[in-house]
Amino acid sequence: MERLPGFRDFYPEPLPSKDAWSADARSYLFDQWRAVARRYGFREYDGPPLEPLELYTAKSGDEIVGQLYNFSDKGERAVAMRPEMTPTLARMIAGHQRNYPKPIKWFAIPQLFRYERQQKGRLREHFQLNADVFGEKDPSVDAELIALLIDTLRALGLTDEDFVVRLSSRNAWQEFFVQRGGTPDRAYAFFQVIDKLEREQEAESARLLQALGFALPDVQEFIRAATPTEELGLILSQLSARGLSPYVKVDYNVIRGLAYYTGPVFEAFDRRGEFRAIAGGGRYDNLVKVLSGGKVDLPALGFGMGDVVLMELLRARARLPEFTAGIDVVCLIEDEARRPQTLRLAQRLRDAGRAVEFSLTAAKPDKQFKRALELKARCTAQIEPDGSVRVRELKARDERRLSVDEFVQSMTQAR
RNA sequence: GUGACUGUAGCUCAGCAUGGUUAGAGCCCCAGAUUGUGGAUCUGGAUGUCGCGGGUUCAAAUCCCGUCAGUCACCCCA
Structure with a gap:
């Protein structure tokens, strides 16, 4: 049509x-x-x-x-x-x-x-x-x-x-x-x-x-x-x-x-x-x-x-800004066993007003990471086996580890 | 409403003049491998009523006519 x-x-x-x-x-x-x-x-x-x-x-x-x-x-x-x-x-x-x-x-x-x-x-x-x-x-x-x-x-x-x-x-x-x-x-x-x-x-x-x-x-x-x-x-x-x-x-x-x-x-x-x-x-x-x-x-x-x-x-005149999906956080799921924890994290971040994406199906970590780059997300967040969050700022290439509460708190303040 | 040019894969295009196996390339997308982490590389895969309809011909993406759509100009301009 x-x-x-x-x-x-x-x-x-x-x-x-x-x-x-x-x-x-x-x-x-x-x-x-x-x-x-x-x-x-x-x-x-x-x-x-x-x-x-x-x-x-x-x-x-x-x-x-x-x-x-x-x-x-x-x-x-x-x-x-x-x-x-x-x-x-x-x-x-x-x-x-x-x-x-x-x-x-x-x-x-x-x-x-x-x-x-x-x-x-x-x-x-x-x-x-x-x-x-x-x-x-x-x-x-x-x-x-x-x-x-x-x-x-x-x-x-x-x-x-x-x-x-x-x-x-x-x-x-x-x-x-x-x-x-x-x-x-x-x-x-x-x-x-x-x-x-x-x-x-x-x-x-x-x-x-x-x-x-x-x-x-x-x-x-x-x-x-x-x-x-x-x-x-x-x-x-x-x-x-x-x-x-x-x-x-x-x-x-x-x-x-x-x-x-x-x-x-x-x-x-x-x-x-x-x-x-x-x-x-x-x-x-x-x-x-x-x-x-x-x-x-x-x-x-x-x-x-x-x-x-x-x-x-x-x-x-090239006066239009660059448009992206405006994603704040891409949650990486390295191990499907941690998907429930990750969903919980994503929900809390979204409640805090952040734009959050993650792979809806099992996917290889590098693929998930590449998607985050494609989306021009601000950072990735990955729940580690010990329950902490590994956060990577994509632009600054900075990496830190913090607790879920600390991370959610920081994303709430960052507004 | 009038005229000119254009129409081939999701995108960008080649092929058409001089009709002839099964219509191609790159990109994108998907899958796998590889790289042990910054969009790389390799392999494979999918997608085509060649805008549509008719005509000419043994044979049409290719030639002819019509039509629809796009682009541009005219008319008009809120």
Whole structure:
């Protein structure tokens, strides 16, 4: 039986093949994500992976169904695997925001789905760190959120030589647009052209801009100058005060494809430009109001950081730690007559919180020892004929003899 | 949805152009021996619908068509 296309199996290390996904690395990534989010006072939430199709079609239109992993369930309900967390989150916030003091700072690590042909950095399923803040308009929150994004990547061993956050603002472009006589009906088309500027041929962009009443050199000069708006200036200064300046730069090329962004927007990229965006986000002050049918009006902002691109980057830059089984003690059973005593010892060590392994069947001593080495265990313990324990520290190549009680005691303290 | 390239053992691959005994190697895994203790060495063993289906042929891993899957790019990007 094969996997469904675009889905992944996660194996324990060592990995069976070069392109296999590591369950250990995934746990490591999630642990780091959670740890940093909590340092910033974010609380974890979650929602259903399967939602009514209308949750996504209601505000985005039917055309997105083509990209959704959707189907009819046995109750003939039109359902979709969640492609993003924001609608679910907006529902949760709209329903119960009054129970939480503002600002509400929440994060989640949902598995998200889409129905598309897979390519590099883009599968049919991925995990994403989502961090959002509700109920605060001040740009210092934007700075806080961007700082969280930066620190998350730093916690994974990435430096300012590996990545940069490109900071931009919908407001800056809106101002540019209005100042040059742009009319609201053309705003969307204009943003689309700006969004594609880096990928599209210059001549084509120039043509499209001209049709909208703009000049490409004017747009290029605006991007080149990269003059921060007042709110971007505040965000930059607060990041600077944290010592995070090297990780961020104003870059008006970034505009984000989504229609609902309203203020500062940002994307994190690897410096060498080998990968897709690592993370992206921004302000969406109107979305909660729209999704709640006008009942709740809360300013909001957030970002998403996917595991696929990030893992590719961490692998390419060799920033992932070595993963082992994390075994503390391998009990060696030289003589099967001492297996009961050894089981007793193993049980006591496990009760003390240590990870313990031993051969479940009779095996030659050297084979057991080799297994301990393969497991990269911290030490081996062997019950001797006189009832004492012979302990060998594998790394230090140190050997000592002590009583079972002493050994268990030392392993308890070592925590 | 479109296009290009790829698909042989658990893994990495050879064999395919020019069809021809029983499809190979290394690694991994398992067993035994040896070494008298730091992942060594030796011997043996297991695992293949040659992605799948059809066609051409006396004969297909090899040639042709289709299909599925993978990789990459496009479209799109939450």
